[in-house]
Amino acid sequence: MPLNIFKELAANRFLIWTFAAHDFRSQYLGSILGFVWAMIKPLIIAGIYVLIFSSVVPPENSSAGNTSYFGLYVFAGMLPWFVIQESVQRGSTVLLDHAHLIRNHKLPLYILPLHIVISATVSGILAIIVFMGVKIFFVHEVGISFVLIALILPLQILYCWGLTMLISTAHVFLRDISHLTIAMLTIWFFASPIVFTVESLPWFLTMRWVNPLVSLTAIYRDLLLFQRLPAIIDITWFALHTVVVLMIGGIFYQKTCREVVDLV
């Protein structure tokens, strides 16, 4: 069955890509700066968190050292978060948002959450580029490990896809889901080592099995900030999360997709 999924994805790749490209473009259509906003937004958001948390939580005695380093530390941790947040937030209502399309065209419904995830990932890649720019500005070194992020992105896409597939189909049946999801996102954000360092709150490491962001942020920081290979344990945990979430989302989708057309 998993092989079939990838065959289907390959067969529908033009449709998926066209949808994702249209979604990404339409967000910045008509604005003067265009997709530059996709780069400015993460910079502003990361900047705000750095300002707040560097004054509230003193980052001394941690791997994050001085303030500019702490800034990069937070920024690196936010990179996967941006993608997950955008995917889940916009993905949770994607089936209802496209109700008109679903009712009038025969199309595989799973591409709807997927195209949001891909569009969010494109924004995420732009944020990574911004991060690298900021890093060069402060640290004057790049390293080569950052290219390996390209290997993590497909895994991250699959994870987000599984998650949004689950949430968006559930939302069709239970219209409370998207509101619940938005609330849960806030909790998830603060329950993850994004604006906190793992060293200051070591219990994060015991949360690995339930919160994939513990591993994912570590992978991002290793590759982009510390210029080293990520720990095997982080990669294993995140891959496990991806498989489980994709399976749950996929099974849920398969069980319900026939009914979705009648209910949107």
Add this chain to the structure above:
Amino acid sequence: MAQVRVINIAKYYPTYNSRKSRLASLFTGFDRSRAEARNNVALEDVSFEVPAGQCLGLIGRNGSGKSTLLRILAGIVSPSEGRVEVNGRISTILDIQSGLHPRMTGIQNIYLKGALYGLRKKEIVQRLDQIIDFSGLGEYIEHPINTYSTGMVIRLGFSIAMHMDFDILLMDEILSVGDIVFQRQCLAKIKSFLSQGKTIILATHNLGDVSAICQRVIFLKEGLVKHDGQTEMVLKDYWDICEREQNKIPRSLHPFNPENVYGIDTKEIKFRQVVFADRHGVENDTFKTGEQMQVRIGFHCTKKVYNPVFRIQFFRNDGLWVHGTNTSRAKVDLGELEGDCEILLRYDQLNLLAGDYYVSIGIWPDEYGSSFTDIAYDCRQWSYVVHIKSRQEDGGGITYNPFTWQLLANDGRPVRAGDEAGQGESPVDCV
């Protein structure tokens, strides 16, 4: 060989409240919600076959299940019971605007919609010029489609759909959205598809289109196949039922008064009564085709009025103007009128065929004698109904034209002089 085979399909839609229990039932296998949902029947026990190359029309009132049936055929909605067998590629135009992104340009939308129809990039590039050409949008194709008029969006959507590869085309109410020229263009395109041997199934309320292109019509009523057969027969059946339904709608004597378009009330002439009567002058509202009909219009002039124009118009219930006449066209000079008056309009032979006709009567100022020629003295729009009954021999349609059928040549035996078929005795095309 049947290209589309529909076998005993039924569709029950879930009630709005059952959606939560539906989710549970999907996983527990407990089917309470399905039983509940039987209340919302969209289709029931529908079976038919469509041979290749046929143009099938689906008619029926709103909510009769036409769109649901098309969606099931397209594979978008799955039937609750029964199954559908389709041989060949299907293309659909269920909603011309869905899948179009308002802020994207025409070109971008062609790619988007083409991808939705399952085309690859290469295939879209191949057709791009044809699509743009057919749409007639010219340079506007580079503009975002929210700057288009409704008609332009429809033209774009239609030309994309027309350039897909398909054996079976499903269309829902497409022909009635554009202007008349566009509708003719679409009909021409559809006819060219039919001549290529493609199968077309269309749902529409425009019976004119149906009779123009469909060989066969299915009339759906509350989810059931009420009538399935040759176009004229089914349309006649549908028409009769609609007319019966329409007569239940209460009518007021004055639906609206066009006399007041300028806010001026000319009180010179008012109707007193309008009487429809048979040849003996007895009031009646039911006539036989070819009978005499008298219309007596009584009115009152509050002051001297010179030669007002009396106008009468007959409409079919869908608004088609069937017949009209006025005293000005008929070159009747009424002279100076004052006080209570009455005028008679006599049809020696009312050549309308069976049906209900709505009558508007108005009194207008003489075109040359008044400055307000477009303000009626008094006007009653669609205020009277005459029921016409006709014999089968009178023919079909809306007008009766006295006719004779005559056999002119027959290789089998020589045609005898005086062997002409009399009116109404030969096999007339009866509907």
